[in-house]
Amino acid sequence: MSFEFDALKYSYPSRRSLVYGRRGMVSTSQPLAAQAGLDIIKKGGNAVDAAIATAICMTVLEPTSNGIGGDCFALVWMKDKLYGLNASGHAPELANAKDIKAKGYSEMPVHGWIPVTVPGAVSGWVELSKRFGKLEFEELFESAIEYAENGYPVSPVISRLWENEYEEFFKDTEDPLFDEWKRVFSDNGRTPSAGEIWTLKDHAKTLREIAQTKGESFYRGALADKIDEHSRNTGGLIRKEDLAKFKAEWVEPISTSYKGYEINEIPPNGHGIVALMALNIMEGLDVKTHDDAETIHRQIEAMKLAFVDGQRYVSDPRYMKVTKEELLSKEYAEERRELIGHDAIMPEYGDPSCGGTIYLCTADGEGNMVSYIQSNYCGFGSGIVVPGTGIALHNRGNNFNLDENSENCIGANKKPYHTIIPGFLTKDGKPVGPFGVMGGFMQPQGHLQVMMNTIDFGMNPQEALDAPRWQWVGGKKIQVERAFPFAVTEELVRRGHEITVLPESTSMGRGQIIMRDEHGTLVGASEPRTDGFVAAW
Numbered sequence: 001m002s003f004e005f006d007a008l009k010y011s012y013p014s015r016r017s018l019v020y021g022r023r024g025m026v027s028t029s030q031p032l033a034a035q036a037g038l039d040i041i042k043k044g045g046n047a048v049d050a051a052i053a054t055a056i057c058m059t060v061l062e063p064t065s066n067g068i069g070g071d072c073f074a075l076v077w078m079k080d081k082l083y084g085l086n087a088s089g090h091a092p093e094l095a096n097a098k099d100i101k102a103k104g105y106s107e108m109p110v111h112g113w114i115p116v117t118v119p120g121a122v123s124g125w126v127e128l129s130k131r132f133g134k135l136e137f138e139e140l141f142e143s144a145i146e147y148a149e150n151g152y153p154v155s156p157v158i159s160r161l162w163e164n165e166y167e168e169f170f171k172d173t174e175d176p177l178f179d180e181w182k183r184v185f186s187d188n189g190r191t192p193s194a195g196e197i198w199t200l201k202d203h204a205k206t207l208r209e210i211a212q213t214k215g216e217s218f219y220r221g222a223l224a225d226k227i228d229e230h231s232r233n234t235g236g237l238i239r240k241e242d243l244a245k246f247k248a249e250w251v252e253p254i255s256t257s258y259k260g261y262e263i264n265e266i267p268p269n270g271h272g273i274v275a276l277m278a279l280n281i282m283e284g285l286d287v288k289t290h291d292d293a294e295t296i297h298r299q300i301e302a303m304k305l306a307f308v309d310g311q312r313y314v315s316d317p318r319y320m321k322v323t324k325e326e327l328l329s330k331e332y333a334e335e336r337r338e339l340i341g342h343d344a345i346m347p348e349y350g351d352p353s354c355g356g357t358i359y360l361c362t363a364d365g366e367g368n369m370v371s372y373i374q375s376n377y378c379g380f381g382s383g384i385v386v387p388g389t390g391i392a393l394h395n396r397g398n399n400f401n402l403d404e405n406s407e408n409c410i411g412a413n414k415k416p417y418h419t420i421i422p423g424f425l426t427k428d429g430k431p432v433g434p435f436g437v438m439g440g441f442m443q444p445q446g447h448l449q450v451m452m453n454t455i456d457f458g459m460n461p462q463e464a465l466d467a468p469r470w471q472w473v474g475g476k477k478i479q480v481e482r483a484f485p486f487a488v489t490e491e492l493v494r495r496g497h498e499i500t501v502l503p504e505s506t507s508m509g510r511g512q513i514i515m516r517d518e519h520g521t522l523v524g525a526s527e528p529r530t531d532g533f534v535a536a537w
Helices: 029-043 045-060 095-103 121-132 137-150 158-169 176-185 203-211 216-220 222-233 238-245 273-285 293-313 330-337 440-457 461-467 486-494
Strands: 017-020 024-028 071-077 082-087 249-251 254-259 261-265 360-365 369-375 424-429 430-438 470-474 477-480 499-503 510-516 522-526 531-534
Touching: 017 531, 024 045, 024 440, 024 522, 029 045, 029 071, 029 137, 029 360, 029 531, 045 071, 045 121, 045 137, 045 203, 045 360, 045 369, 071 121, 071 424, 071 430, 082 121, 121 137, 121 216, 137 254, 158 176, 158 216, 203 216, 203 222, 203 254, 203 499, 216 222, 216 238, 222 238, 254 273, 261 273, 261 440, 273 293, 273 330, 293 330, 293 440, 293 470, 293 486, 360 430, 360 510, 369 424, 424 440, 430 440, 440 461, 440 470, 440 510, 461 510, 461 522, 486 499, 522 531
Parallel strands: 477 499
Antiparallel strands: 017 522, 024 360, 024 531, 071 082, 071 369, 082 249, 254 261, 261 424, 360 369, 424 430, 430 510, 470 477, 510 522
16 A cells, blocks of 8 residues: 655645655654664664664664663564554652652652653563564664764753753752762763764663663663662662563554554554544544645644643553543544534533553565664653663653652553554555654644644654644643745634644754655655754665
C-alpha cells in the first residue's frame, strides 16, 4: 500500500527537501546517528537492527534527551504485521505516596531519586534484537562506542539544549548527588559549544558491557550492582531486585480509523491514546485548510477534551478503571464533540464508561519499518548519574501523582503515565509508514497536527513537519510559533484563547516521518526544529 501526495506542492516554505531512497532509510534528530543506522542496513541488517543501532548512538550523541538509563517504546512492521513493544519501567518496590509526602512533598519532584523508575530501554534493545534482528547484538553498538570513546562534534540544537539544562538547574545546585552529572556532562562550569568534540568514556565502557552480556549486566550483573550501591548510599529507593524482575513486554498496538486510514499507537500506560481520541473527535467536524482559524480552533478544543480524559484515566493498565475501548469509542467521541462551540472552553474530563525525547524511524528494502522513541524525560532526567558508568537515570516517575485515590498514584511495581509515543500510519491494514513527534506533552498534539496535515490537507511528509504548530499548555492557554499566521492568532484571541507567541520552536516537538510513495519509493522527512537528518540508500 502506498501513500499518494504531490511532492512539489508546498503551502509553506520548507527549509528542507524530501529525501528518497529504495533499499534503506533512517530518520532522526542527529545526523551521525542516522548515518550509523544506515550503515547497519548496508551491512545486511534490517530496519530493526538499524533502529537499535541508531537508538544506542543517540544515548551518546543526544544525551540531553535520552540515555542508557531511560525508557523506550516501538512499533515494528515486520512481515505484514504491526507489533508493539513497551519498554517502560516500573516504580521500585519501596516506592509509596505516604512516605514521599512524609518527606514534605505535595507533588512528585523532577530531580533526585524519588522520580527514578526502572530504566527499560536496554531491555527494549535486547527484546527487539532477539525477536526481529538479523545481525549480532554486539555489532549494533560499534558506532556508539566509537563516538563515546573517541569523541564526536556536538550538533547546534543539542549544544543549546545542553547549555539550557545546565543553566536552569545544574549550575546552581550544590547537592553532591549531582556531582557526577557535572563531571560527565560539563567541563569546569561550561557545556560543549556547537562543533566541539566531546567524549563520554564511561558510556563507552558501559555500552561495551551491555553488548557483551546482551543486557544481563544492566539488570542482573555488575552494572545492576553499581546502580543498587549508588541508590543505597545516597538515599535512593531502587534496588537490584527491582532491576532483576524487569523485562520489556510485547503489546498489541491500539488504533483508530480516520478518513480511510488507521493511526496506530502503543496502548496505555503511554498517552498515544490521547492523539487517537482527539482524531475521533475531529473526524466528525468539517475542516478547511491548515491555516483556517475555525479548523485550528476545533483542533485545539478536541485536543483539550482528549487530553483531560487521558490525564484522568490513563495509567498502568492494571489499575485503569476505564478500558481503552471505552476511551476510543466513536460514540464517546460524538459526545465530546458536542462540547465544541465558537469559543474556547475550560475542559473537564468526561465519563467514557457511560457510552526531553528522541524519536527515530527506519525502513529497509524488504518492507520492514520501525517507529521508535526513547527518553530520559525532563532534559537529562533525574540528574543522577551512576558513578563510573555514564548511566543518567531518567525521572519518568515525575508523571505519577501523590493522590492515593488516583489510578496514577505512585506505588510499588507500578508503571507511570508515559508521554513518549511512536506512531504508525496504515491504510486497509497495509503499511504507509512510521511517524513521531517528540517533546513531552506536545507529542499527541504533534501527532494530531501532523496526521491532519497529511490526511486532511494533502501535505507531503516534509511539509507536514514544517507547517507552523500550536500547543495547548493548560486552561485556555495556547502557545504558537512565530511563523503562525497573524490573522489566525487574532481570531483565536477573539474566541477566548490566551495566546503566547514563542520566540523559538524547540518546545513544539521534533519529528520524523518515513513513508512509501505511490512508486514504492521510500520518502523521508526530518524536523526543521532540530538537527534532524534523513540518511537514505
